[in-house]
Amino acid sequence: MHIGEFAKRSGISERMLRYYESRGVLTPRRSDAGYRQYSEADLQQATLVRQLNEAGLKLDSVALLLPCLVDDAPHFDPCDRVRATLANELSALDQKLDALQQSRARLARLVDQVKNAV
Amino acid sequence: MHIGEFAKRSGISERMLRYYESRGVLTPRRSDAGYRQYSEADLQQATLVRQLNEAGLKLDSVALLLPCLVDDAPHFDPCDRVRATLANELSALDQKLDALQQSRARLARLVDQVKNAV
């Protein structure tokens, strides 16, 4: 499918799809005329990319991890190469998770206070 | 204390402290000469701001919430005013938390695979 339909189905703007491609995290085939041709597999990958990105991973990191995540039987050559990166991302993720949970708790408590005060 | 010492003690760069001030999330007193004079209370507040910000809240949102978080006995007038904002931030936070946890699990699983493959 072309980018317009794909954007609707994935919920990702055309702008961001092109950006994803420029960052090497989603590279659809091209028609003879140069039109991007997205597949069903691209749909899953796009969603995965979006989720990882929204979770705080930069697209560069996503690009590194992607080869390890797409295959059902992962090949570890590239994974091994980026293991350090991976570990860093993971601990950064944990840290962010902690901060996020603390903030969440704080805000939730605040919401409760507001509600009870009414 | 002046900004240099405060930066060291808080672990926040002078640049970011000035930025915080420009965004209205940390407003130290000024000496006659215009020097920023940070207090111990500012230290707590700066840490709070940093935590909330690192957790994904924009400084605008932090600025809105701050009046509700600083006092021991919160006054609800401003809180009431920003309750909708608060709720939105909270659900956004939950969403982010979910994404983050999913990513974390995915990455952790990946790390395990890599480790076991060696």
Added chain:
DNA sequence: ATTGACCTTAACAGCACTGTCAGGCCGCAG
């Protein structure tokens, strides 16, 4: 062949954040 919807790239623009640097003021030590 023309039209209109859809696609292409390239560029400008903006936000949020962060570093750095320049030009200048302040304040204390010598």
Added chain:
DNA sequence: CTGCGGCCTGACAGTGCTGTTAAGGTCAAT
């Protein structure tokens, strides 16, 4: 009073992401 270190503001830079717009090619249908 001179110097030096610290502070001030303002501006430029750069990254990551995102929207918008301009100029132009493609395609299906009329």
